[in-house]
Amino acid sequence: MGLSKAAAIVGAAESNEIGYPEVPKTSLELHIEAIKNVSNQTGIPISAIDGIFSAGQSSEIAEHLGLHPKYIDTTSVGGCSFEIHVHHALLAIYAGVIDVALVTHGENGWSRRRIGAGGGGHYSGGGAGSPGTEMTMPYGFSGAPSNYSHAMVRHNHLYGTTPEDFAHVPVVTRDWATLNPRAVMSSKETHEFGGPITIDDVQNARMISWPLTMLHCCLVTDHGGAVLIAKPEIARSLKTNPVWIAGAGENMSHSNMLEMGDFTATSAFASSRTAYEMAGLGPEDMELALLYDSFSITPALTAEMVGLAPRGKGHLLWKEGHAAPGGRLPMNTNGGGLSFNHSGMYGMQLLVEAYRQLSGTAEDGVNGIKGKQTNARTCIVNGTGGSLSTTGTLVLVADD
Amino acid sequence: MSYNKPIPTPSPLTQPFYDGAREGKLLLPRCQDCNRVHWYPRHICPFCHSMNIDWIEGSGEGRVHTFAVQHRAFGGWAEEVPFVTAYIDLNEGDRMATVLRGVDANDPASIRIGAKVKVEFDQASEDIHIPFWRVVEE
Numbered sequence: 001m002g003l004s005k006a007a008a009i010v011g012a013a014e015s016n017e018i019g020y021p022e023v024p025k026t027s028l029e030l031h032i033e034a035i036k037n038v039s040n041q042t043g044i045p046i047s048a049i050d051g052i053f054s055a056g057q058s059s060e061i062a063e064h065l066g067l068h069p070k071y072i073d074t075t076s077v078g079g080c081s082f083e084i085h086v087h088h089a090l091l092a093i094y095a096g097v098i099d100v101a102l103v104t105h106g107e108n109g110w111s112r113r114r115i116g117a118g119g120g121g122h123y124s125g126g127g128a129g130s131p132g133t134e135m136t137m138p139y140g141f142s143g144a145p146s147n148y149s150h151a152m153v154r155h156n157h158l159y160g161t162t163p164e165d166f167a168h169v170p171v172v173t174r175d176w177a178t179l180n181p182r183a184v185m186s187s188k189e190t191h192e193f194g195g196p197i198t199i200d201d202v203q204n205a206r207m208i209s210w211p212l213t214m215l216h217c218c219l220v221t222d223h224g225g226a227v228l229i230a231k232p233e234i235a236r237s238l239k240t241n242p243v244w245i246a247g248a249g250e251n252m253s254h255s256n257m258l259e260m261g262d263f264t265a266t267s268a269f270a271s272s273r274t275a276y277e278m279a280g281l282g283p284e285d286m287e288l289a290l291l292y293d294s295f296s297i298t299p300a301l302t303a304e305m306v307g308l309a310p311r312g313k314g315h316l317l318w319k320e321g322h323a324a325p326g327g328r329l330p331m332n333t334n335g336g337g338l339s340f341n342h343s344g345m346y347g348m349q350l351l352v353e354a355y356r357q358l359s360g361t362a363e364d365g366v367n368g369i370k371g372k373q374t375n376a377r378t379c380i381v382n383g384t385g386g387s388l389s390t391t392g393t394l395v396l397v398a399d400d
Numbered sequence: 401m402s403y404n405k406p407i408p409t410p411s412p413l414t415q416p417f418y419d420g421a422r423e424g425k426l427l428l429p430r431c432q433d434c435n436r437v438h439w440y441p442r443h444i445c446p447f448c449h450s451m452n453i454d455w456i457e458g459s460g461e462g463r464v465h466t467f468a469v470q471h472r473a474f475g476g477w478a479e480e481v482p483f484v485t486a487y488i489d490l491n492e493g494d495r496m497a498t499v500l501r502g503v504d505a506n507d508p509a510s511i512r513i514g515a516k517v518k519v520e521f522d523q524a525s526e527d528i529h530i531p532f533w534r535v536v537e538e
Contacts, residue, residue, distance in 0.1 A: 131442065135497065137408060140499055146485065149468035209468050209470050256440075
């Protein structure tokens with residue numbers, strides 16, 4: 001047996017509350033709720049987990065659960081960490097080291113404004129002794145939006161695109177959010193600014209880092225999510241449907257954006273080729289694409305990198321409606337980081353949505369929420385972390 | 401007026417850069433084995449992995465690679481919005497980050513990728529001078 005499909009995602013769940021909870025949540029609480037929910041969903045007892053994967057918090061979570069895992073991975077390289085965890089879990093299961101892997105996420109991106117972030121679990125590069133940080137910190141960059149904007153300007157310059165071209169990404173993604181009651185921006189009932197938006201809304205929103213207005217930028221919310229990954233013998237014995245990990249790959253081009261050679265290219269080119277090759281599938285075989293949308297530029301660039309569009313033309317998938325509800329290639333069907341939920345690291349939200357769509361559980365929803373949106377049997381998932389720095393790609397396929 | 405923006409703390413690795421900056425020189429690390437200039441300063445050449453790195457005086461000239469206009473910032477920079485950040489392709493190779501001068505932040509369409517830039521230094525503290533780049537006429 002080869003590496004492809006050596007393991008399956010057998011369940012995916014979220015914490016009870018996501019988005020903007022009225023009562024502030026800790027990151028740990030978000031983790032634990034999601035883990036309990038995915039255990040209930042799959043029937044796999046928490047005690048059967050023998051590998052733990054999280055972005056920086058694995059020892060604390062394992063201790064909290066009373067586990068003594070045989071495999072501990074706490075890779076924290078930004079929002080793509082969770083796709084990379086799935087890759088690592090596949091390898092560990094294939095090697096016979098573990099049978100059941102837990103990939104878990106809890107991040108109180110919203111609640112931390114009131115109760116603080118708590119320990120661990122956030123991406124941080126550089127710091128004291130990092131010459132890259134030293135040579136960028138004097139210049140007024142203020143987080144991710146202030147850097148990603150430079151990539152859009154470069155794309156505009158090289159390919160003749162415009163910020164308006166990219167405004168179609170948040171508009172279409174919002175249309176998907178209106179179909180997902182759990183999306184923060186689903187409707188006026190979920191948020192005062194929820195419901196459909198127009199290109200003018202996007203372009204006239206408050207400027208954050210030109211050319212990115214606020215509506216080109218993702219949300220900052222709470223989220224907890226967990227998936228369980230198991231070897232085939234276990235995956236076939238459960239009450240939930242397996243979603244097979246046909247291909248997986250990871251790569252990076254830089255850490256500090258100062259080192260991004262081509263501002264219109266990410267390592268998703270490399271990570272997706274690794275994943276496609278393992279799967280024996282190509283971009284033309286993908287029926288659903290879940291591409292990390294931290295900013296409008298991110299999924300458009302990523303679409304070019306993973307072969308869903310030619311260089312310079314990724315935005316056309318949205319502009320021409322292909323990525324929209326009813327289009328030929330549904331994308332970011334949960335409403336994305338732009339309109340569903342984005343807690344700081346969005347890779348887990350991608351995994352939960354991929355599982356929902358490919359397992360058939362979207363019929364019944366996750367955590368009781370309805371929301372079937374596609375009949376896709378194959379899906380590419382691409383996480384992007386840092387400043388367009390690190391990527392993890394998965395090619396997932398539904399069970400036969 | 402005292403400098404109210406973030407001031408870097410040199411390490412032994414980067415100290416020569418600030419020693420040069422104090423004299424108005426843009427010093428750049430160059431690998432003695434492959435001859436290539438890199439930025440930021442490293443313990444090892446990112447191109448050939450030699451550890452024989454010295455400092456050369458750069459031309460202080462380059463071109464705008466890409467830019468953005470910051471409308472939201474923190475600390476001392478919050479008082480400056482909108483301002484233009486940019487990445488500069490150095491004539492010697494590799495790239496530096498900066499706040500770009502000599503441009504109109506309220507008219508981003510007038511800012512040109514590929515524009516020629518020259519370095520200048522601001523004294524941030526007694527010992528630290530910080531390079532900024534200014535668009536100049538061709």
